[in-house]
Amino acid sequence: MIPEELLRNFNAHYKDYKKGEVIFTENNTAFNYYQISSGIVKMNNYNDAGKEFIQGIFYKGQSFGEPPLFIDVKYPASAEAISESIILIISKEQLFKLLQENPLIHLKITQSLAKRLYYKAIIASEISSQEPAHRVLRFIDYLKNDVYKTTGDFTFKVDYTRQQIADILGLRVETVIRVIKSLEKDKQLKIVKRKVYR
Incomplete structure (x- = not known):
């Protein structure tokens, strides 16, 4: 930063x-x-x-x-x-x-804080109204597209554990494990050596 x-x-x-x-x-x-x-x-x-x-x-x-x-x-x-x-x-x-x-550094700090506020608003909306699969995918897409700006299919490795994703999204870890397996089956995610890719 x-x-x-x-x-x-x-x-x-x-x-x-x-x-x-x-x-x-x-x-x-x-x-x-x-x-x-x-x-x-x-x-x-x-x-x-x-x-x-x-x-x-x-x-x-x-x-x-x-x-x-x-x-x-x-x-x-x-x-x-x-x-x-x-x-x-x-x-x-x-x-x-x-x-x-x-002042340019000051602007970068402001932009970073604005991104976090945007992310918090998205997560709050997801937690209150969406199905677990939608929440997990939306969170991973936020990381891929907005935080790390990665392009291409299955090029982004999710560095969060299943437990961390559960704790962030207000889900049970068992739910996150089940959802990730389901999303892999639907070809939305790929699992390689227990690591999740989007």
């Missing part, structure tokens, strides 16, 4: 996180901007029954948890490394200085 060299020029620093290590927790105040240099991070909540709901999964080059920085609210979810990760961290004050001095 923001070039790493530019972040370092504004006093950003790298921090290593082990798999399963929490980066920040729900209801904490936001003081920093986080961008992934390597690894994978998820943002999640748990309901009263202990069921996890994944708000999003983020990869190299992506930032996460920045909306509270701009509106002075607490984090709505926790962030956790789901693989060994190196995160570039910059303070809120330094981030705002960087954005003021680099």
